[in-house]
Amino acid sequence: MILDSRIPEGPLAEKWDKHKFDVKLVNPANKRKYDIIVVGTGLAGASAAATFGELGYNVKAFCFQDSPRRAHSIAAQGGINAAKNYQNDGDSVFRLFYDTIKGGDYRAREANVYRLAQVSVNIIDQCVAQGVPFARDYGGLLANRSFGGAQVSRTFYARGQTGQQLLLGAYSALNRQIAYGKVKMYPRTEMLDLVLVDGKARGIVVRNLITGKIESHSAHAVVLATGGYGNVFFLSTNAMGSNATAAWRAYKKGALFANPCYTQIHPTCIPVSGTYQSKLTLMSESLRNDGRVWVPKTVETAERLRRGEITVNDIAEQDRDYYLERKYPAFGNLVPRDVASRNAKLVCDEGRGVGASGLAVYLDFADAIKREGQPAIAAKYGNLFEMYAKITDENPYERPMRIYPAVHYTMGGLWVDYNLMTNVPGLYAAGEANFSDHGANRLGASALMQGLADGYFVLPYTIGDYLAKMPYDKVPVDHPAFQEAERNVMDINNRLLSINGKRTVDDFHKQLGHIMWEYCGMARNAEGLRFAKQEIRKLRDEFWRDVKVVGVNEELNITLEKANRVADFLELGELMVDDALHREESCGGHFREEYQTPENEALRDDENFAYVAAWEFTGVDNDAVLHKEDLKFENVKLTQRSYK
Amino acid sequence: MDLTLKVWRQKDKNSPGQMVTYPIQGISPDMSFLEMMDVLNEDLLLKGEDPIAFDHDCREGICGMCSLFINGRPHGPERGTTTCQLHMRHFKDGDTITIEPWRAAAFPVHKDLVVDRSAFDRIQQAGGYVSVNTGGVPDANAIPIPKSIADKAFDAATCIQCGACVAACKNASAMLFVSAKVSQLAMLPQGKAERKTRVENMVAQMDIEGFGSCTNTGACAAECPVGISLENINMLRSEFIYAKATSENL
Numbered sequence: 001m002i003l004d005s006r007i008p009e010g011p012l013a014e015k016w017d018k019h020k021f022d023v024k025l026v027n028p029a030n031k032r033k034y035d036i037i038v039v040g041t042g043l044a045g046a047s048a049a050a051t052f053g054e055l056g057y058n059v060k061a062f063c064f065q066d067s068p069r070r071a072h073s074i075a076a077q078g079g080i081n082a083a084k085n086y087q088n089d090g091d092s093v094f095r096l097f098y099d100t101i102k103g104g105d106y107r108a109r110e111a112n113v114y115r116l117a118q119v120s121v122n123i124i125d126q127c128v129a130q131g132v133p134f135a136r137d138y139g140g141l142l143a144n145r146s147f148g149g150a151q152v153s154r155t156f157y158a159r160g161q162t163g164q165q166l167l168l169g170a171y172s173a174l175n176r177q178i179a180y181g182k183v184k185m186y187p188r189t190e191m192l193d194l195v196l197v198d199g200k201a202r203g204i205v206v207r208n209l210i211t212g213k214i215e216s217h218s219a220h221a222v223v224l225a226t227g228g229y230g231n232v233f234f235l236s237t238n239a240m241g242s243n244a245t246a247a248w249r250a251y252k253k254g255a256l257f258a259n260p261c262y263t264q265i266h267p268t269c270i271p272v273s274g275t276y277q278s279k280l281t282l283m284s285e286s287l288r289n290d291g292r293v294w295v296p297k298t299v300e301t302a303e304r305l306r307r308g309e310i311t312v313n314d315i316a317e318q319d320r321d322y323y324l325e326r327k328y329p330a331f332g333n334l335v336p337r338d339v340a341s342r343n344a345k346l347v348c349d350e351g352r353g354v355g356a357s358g359l360a361v362y363l364d365f366a367d368a369i370k371r372e373g374q375p376a377i378a379a380k381y382g383n384l385f386e387m388y389a390k391i392t393d394e395n396p397y398e399r400p401m402r403i404y405p406a407v408h409y410t411m412g413g414l415w416v417d418y419n420l421m422t423n424v425p426g427l428y429a430a431g432e433a434n435f436s437d438h439g440a441n442r443l444g445a446s447a448l449m450q451g452l453a454d455g456y457f458v459l460p461y462t463i464g465d466y467l468a469k470m471p472y473d474k475v476p477v478d479h480p481a482f483q484e485a486e487r488n489v490m491d492i493n494n495r496l497l498s499i500n501g502k503r504t505v506d507d508f509h510k511q512l513g514h515i516m517w518e519y520c521g522m523a524r525n526a527e528g529l530r531f532a533k534q535e536i537r538k539l540r541d542e543f544w545r546d547v548k549v550v551g552v553n554e555e556l557n558i559t560l561e562k563a564n565r566v567a568d569f570l571e572l573g574e575l576m577v578d579d580a581l582h583r584e585e586s587c588g589g590h591f592r593e594e595y596q597t598p599e600n601e602a603l604r605d606d607e608n609f610a611y612v613a614a615w616e617f618t619g620v621d622n623d624a625v626l627h628k629e630d631l632k633f634e635n636v637k638l639t640q641r642s643y644k
Numbered sequence: 645m646d647l648t649l650k651v652w653r654q655k656d657k658n659s660p661g662q663m664v665t666y667p668i669q670g671i672s673p674d675m676s677f678l679e680m681m682d683v684l685n686e687d688l689l690l691k692g693e694d695p696i697a698f699d700h701d702c703r704e705g706i707c708g709m710c711s712l713f714i715n716g717r718p719h720g721p722e723r724g725t726t727t728c729q730l731h732m733r734h735f736k737d738g739d740t741i742t743i744e745p746w747r748a749a750a751f752p753v754h755k756d757l758v759v760d761r762s763a764f765d766r767i768q769q770a771g772g773y774v775s776v777n778t779g780g781v782p783d784a785n786a787i788p789i790p791k792s793i794a795d796k797a798f799d800a801a802t803c804i805q806c807g808a809c810v811a812a813c814k815n816a817s818a819m820l821f822v823s824a825k826v827s828q829l830a831m832l833p834q835g836k837a838e839r840k841t842r843v844e845n846m847v848a849q850m851d852i853e854g855f856g857s858c859t860n861t862g863a864c865a866a867e868c869p870v871g872i873s874l875e876n877i878n879m880l881r882s883e884f885i886y887a888k889a890t891s892e893n894l
Contacts, residue, residue, distance in 0.1 A: 051778045066699065067765050069805055070707045086785060122779070129781035131774045131834045133798040140788025158798065164706055165801060172773035179769040187762065210754055239701040274672060278679050279703045387705060390729050393674075456778045504689050506682070551694055555656065556755040558697050559689065 024468035031056035042071030044431025045225030047455025053177030076163025077284035079155035104439020149336035201427035234513025258435035261580035266408030267340035364400035419462035440588025501546030673733035708804030718808035748816035770849035809864035815856030823880035
């Protein structure tokens with residue numbers, strides 16, 4: 001298989017404009033003859049579905065939540081980047097491009113990232129026009145703040161609820177099209193299979209989560225905007241329902257899965273407090289603008305603290321190690337997420353962690369409160385402080401927050417070309433569901449940017465190029481390919497329902513999560529990964545022998561929903577381990593302990609690994625086949641990433 | 645902590661429901677309310693019983709999916725808190741906790757504690773947007789918005805569409821929810837062009853969906869987990885009266 005990324009020829013800055021001119025157009029009167037399915041209605045899905053509707057296509061949009069406005073994009077706190085240079089501090093499209101490529105440890109495509117930086121400017125305009133209430137200065141102009149991995153202030157925000165406000169903008173655009181009848185919305189509906197006809201994506205099979213009814217939907221193209229798969233770790237900052245099933249079942253139908261092991265670990269989450277815990281809560285990276293990260297200088301002090309002999313306020317200034325400021329003076333507490341996470345792990349591994357478990361570091365606002373006063377800090381981060389207090393029962397204005405890294409975002413996903421089409425003709429992937437723009441690490445405030453870029457400004461152009469070349473004929477849903485896919489879905493459901501074993505779905509999920517975190521988490525090594533692979537296979541066998549799923553398909557059945565998702569996570573976990581094992585280098589969110597500099601920084605091997613690893617499914621118990629897309633860097637020089 | 649839970653169980657929309665009592669032991673005060681429900685569901689599953697269906701997703705207090713009428717209050721006893729952010733430290737060992745779904749004719753029960761809130765989506769579809777197509781919009785800084793107005797619009801925009809306001813209201817009125825969107829867009833310059841048709845259409849849809857009337861008791865704002873203010877209802881009233889008095893939809 002040859003992976004053609006379809007990157008347009010020509011200078012970097014002209015590729016997208018040239019491509020927009022070169023793509024085929026669909027005559028406005030013909031657009032109504034084409035049907036498009038969009039699965040997932042977060043930032044990428046809702047913006048795409050709304051824009052397709054505006055253009056005149058017939059759209060069917062699906063989400064498993066009860067309303068598109070609940071997609072997990074809503075939980076993003078800190079902000080969205082855009083190269084507006086409103087602050088006059090030296091920002092530009094090229095600088096945003098450069099920061100993103102470097103932040104991703106040179107494992108992303110230049111052309112995609114440059115386009116992302118270009119359209120970032122339009123996104124802010126679009127959202128403001130929709131009535132998104134971004135933060136403003138007293139003069140009425142938009143405010144900015146800075147985020148990890150950047151030395152300019154280019155992040156637009158809406159208090160600590162940027163994701164919510166942007167999603168509500170996209171949701172409102174979607175609602176407008178639903179009201180016009182151009183988009184038909186299917187909430188509480190989950191995609192369980194992809195349907196191919198003559199090798200092209202022509203529809204999906206879904207389960208109505210209220211009635212259990214299995215239904216087929218046909219279209220000329222299918223867009224998956226189903227988010228990330230961080231819940232493979234069980235504990236993550238993802239919403240409980242976030243899952244890999246739609247993307248995974250597309251993978252099993254032939255779509256390649258790229259860079260699955262690139263998992264972003266976010267440095268500022270509330271630490272785990274007990275085994276009952278169901279999820280982790282993130283504290284926005286923006287807190288690091290004012291919060292200073294530290295641990296005690298010595299193991300002895302940390303031990304006394306953990307034993308409760310002293311409190312945090314008993315530790316004198318000279319006994320504190322502000323390790324990020326010490327090691328990375330240029331970026332300080334604003335180093336990128338992978339660097340901040342790895343350093344938190346290092347100091348905890350040394351025995352200098354705080355909190356009862358020793359798996360936490362301090363994020364301290366005392367200096368900022370002294371400098372600016374509590375009201376100013378509350379105005380910036382008030383809702384985050386409240387959230388922290390609710391969960392931990394501690395007042396972060398009086399003593400520092402305790403934070404620890406946690407699984408947050410998955411940079412891997414379905415392989416797509418420059419048009420965001422997978423290797424399956426007619427199947428597109430957008431937002432976190434594709435692999436394309438973040439390389440091996442995602443910089444803060446760039447996920448929202450990519451979701452909306454894909455949905456508002458990329459797919460609406462590129463999908464026309466595909467549709468313009470295909471006939472209007474519709475595939476009826478009684479076509480044998482749909483019938484077979486429906487049978488496949490029913491077979492899996494029936495199998496899950498008939499096992500009647502002794503262990504719950506959550507029990508399996510927790511065990512898988514433990515394996516993934518221990519051996520394929522913040523740091524991995526070959527021995528651990530080989531062990532994990534065996535363990536996952538054993539666990540998967542046991543799942544299919546001993547899982548307990550009660551009830552029937554024909555009802556609202558929360559256990560069956562979860563069982564389908566965990567069954568897929570058990571397969572995906574193994575692919576992540578395979579991918580992590582084969583990549584004998586460290587980069588971004590992928591840290592192989594065998595490959596590091598003397599200063600514990602990630603050590604890349606550009607000679608042998610400057611490629612996208614795209615995996616092809618060959619059967620559940622067979623090893624996937626690796627295909628490589630070489631990454632060419634013509635506009636940036638690959639250097640050791642340094643934030644010192 | 646050992647607790648007694650009284651939970652509304654209902655097979656589906658068409659079946660009658662009833663309260664069922666479940667004793668539960670060993671609950672940690674650091675658990676969230678929904679984690680306590682998870683523990684109960686694991687127990688039920690191992691006994692081969694149908695776990696209790698309830699809505700939840702982000703568990704960070706922002707998606708608005710969680711509901712639950714706990715001891716007679718939407719989202720439980722803590723002010724300004726969604727159910728997912730409510731922790732068991734606010735209950736005492738030996739407590740009996742009553743858990744019901746949102747009660748409103750416009751929110752029919754799907755199963756157990758899961759209700760159908762799609763009426764809210766239809767109200768938004770009736771006008772809760774600015775009619776603007778993608779692309780071709782002015783520069784974001786072309787229209788300055790005074791900070792005080794931007795902040796007020798933001799306060800209204802924080803509504804998470806959970807439905808607690810409806811559940812808290814003795815008339816099951818959706819006025820607080822509708823007022824939040826109407827106020828946000830009426831205050832911003834981008835939303836002004838459609839402000840009259842928006843309020844007329846959204847209010848009309850609210851009536852079609854079967855929500856009750858507002859009688860100004862203020863229970864909605866008192867129970868709102870994100871602090872949407874009653875001022876929005878005042879604004880909705882004045883917007884509506886102005887729109888009707890000058891309506892072009894005659």
